[in-house]
Amino acid sequence: MDHGTAVRAACLALAALSLAACTSRSGGNQAPDGAATTAPQPTEQAQPGADGVGDPYYPKDGNGGYDVTGYHVSISYNPANRNLDGNTVVTATATGPLDKYNLDLQGLKVSAVEVDGKAARFARAGEHELVITPPAPIADGAKFATRVRYAGVPQKAEKGTLGENGWQLSTSGGAFAAGEPHSATSWYPANDTPRDKATFKLDARVPNGWSVISNGRESPATRGSDGWTTFHWSEPNRIATYLTTVGIDKWTFERSTLPGGVPVVSAYAPGAEEKKRVESRLPEILEFLSSKFGPYPQSAAGGIYINENIGFSLETQGRPIYAAWAELEVVVHENAHQWYGDSVTVESWKDICLNECFASYAQWLWTEAKDGANLDDRFRQEVARSTDRFWSGKLYDMGPGNEFTSVYNKGPLALHALRRQIGDEAFNRVLREWATEHRDSNASWPEFEQFVQKIAGQDLSKFFAAWFHSDKQPADEFLYPGTLRK
Structure with missing residues (x-):
């Protein structure tokens, strides 16, 4: 899910107030601060x-x-x-x-x-x-x-x-x-x-x-x-x-096939036909994401372009739904979910960083590859203008109603810091091998922490505690690992 630049500031403010949204079926309490949990936790049966x-x-x-x-x-x-x-x-x-x-x-x-x-x-x-x-x-x-x-x-x-x-x-x-x-x-x-x-x-x-x-x-x-x-x-x-959908409208359809034979069907609601220019880059986007995460894991591809200014776009499986404001990076984000979120699905909603942190960082990776963006510079700039409110949201076990807040902003910073902590070779292996190992299954954040430490050959418990389990800005040793440290 992506909810657009214009909405992010408002959502972060709501998160700071601990807005308990989406809780008509909710329960449970936000976990206290503490050290990272590196052993997988048992699923509630x-x-x-x-x-x-x-x-x-x-x-x-x-x-x-x-x-x-x-x-x-x-x-x-x-x-x-x-x-x-x-x-x-x-x-x-x-x-x-x-x-x-x-x-x-x-x-x-x-x-x-x-x-x-x-x-x-x-x-x-x-x-x-x-x-x-x-x-x-x-x-x-x-x-x-x-x-x-x-x-x-x-x-x-x-x-x-x-x-x-x-x-x-x-x-x-x-x-x-x-x-x-x-x-x-x-x-x-x-x-x-x-x-x-x-x-x-x-x-x-x-x-x-x-x-x-x-x-x-x-x-x-x-x-x-x-x-x-x-x-x-x-x-x-x-x-x-939640990844199933139906759309009933007077759609304009476009159909094609990816190089590997995967069918592509995209639909445009009346008034959304100009989004064809964005969707035309879908094959390029999927090729790029496949280079990072492994072969495309879905049976079909495409997009559903509604002419509505809803507050989010959503990674409905194989065929995301895009709000009227969605542009190219949103298409990157929602298609990254086809690996991280749709193929590898959360065990519990407290694991949502496995979806949103990775889809948000995929946007960073896209700008790095396609626009030559210096991600270290981007990281430092975002840290420099951050506030206590920015750091106040946890990335794991953030509490019901707070799932769709900090993961979009703090999340990609955390993954870039992890990349610099373990190095590009190990990080690239993590991106690809996690998606491959857990394809068509469910997984939890503690399992991911254990997986990364095995590939990196490092004890990362303090790093994960600082970035993913805490509601405070990480100490400098974790905030600026590797080339992030000037």
Whole structure:
């Protein structure tokens, strides 16, 4: 996610006030200052049937007792009355015996639930829990399919630090889904946690004249005799729910193929067609990022250019969503996430530096390679004009509501200091080997610290404590390592 230069100062001010945004499902406390944790911490495990997966920041997100293997979402959406009809099948494997279990779904009215083709009892609880009682208990290790039929006018999930999350209306009369940490469950039922990645398939039916963009690869649209057309998209790579999207508009499409055969589909909302000049550099951007992080890890590429001034652009998998203000470096940022965030996904939201610090530093690397920028000079300039407020945000375990603040500004400084601490050879190995080793999986920040120390052959516990665990400016020995020291 990138939220634009114009918004950063405001967001940092909010962070300094400990704004608890996006906390309609939140819980937990900000960890105290202390030394770096270099050993991986155990993942919180939710009990079978629990109404949350146990993330310390959003403990009611996700659900216990099963692992989703795939979503098949079928929707019909009428822009005239904003009504959505949905029929979603969630396939999963039980990780414990289940006599009941939950899915997350925000607002929409459920009319029927089936488990393996048989009617199941269901009830709503709280703001987003759909509690399902299968007709017979599900055994540990069993595969099962849950079909949910639902309808209504989708609602935004909540207002977060960077703006609205979830289902949003466009000025053209269409709609799109975007937001972090929540957006998916405003339009389909899901196990809404990044820990449970799954394949994703979408069949979206809209009136003729409208079209649909989503994740992954497209199949030919199906035109009905009733004045409606169904668009088909499929993401074979596992995907976290917040990285799924749908866009309904009168899109202008551009299609091409990357040199390695990856299909590229980019879509432009009415009024956003001039962004073709930015998107035309996507092959160059992906080639550059591949040189740093390894082969492109997604099944497809492209971009979704909305004509809306929302507060963020978002790395929706394989096909980021760009706000109207987005320019070239934002495209670099969101595509860096295809490795750092989408392929390698956070274990918990306190690990978000693994996404945003790296995508933000990718922008630095781009200016270094393409514009000849001296990153040591840039680092010193930013440190020179920094304030106590700048340093007050942690980069690891920053507290719920503070995830999307310091990672964009302090984050790239921290990674540049790490680069100078361990040297270019080791740093380049870290960038590439971390993304390769953890491809299509989840990972935590403590695991990353351990990984870096192994490659660098250094005890970096004090360095990590100073830069990533502290809310103070690092001491000079950590602030100016290597060539940063004059």
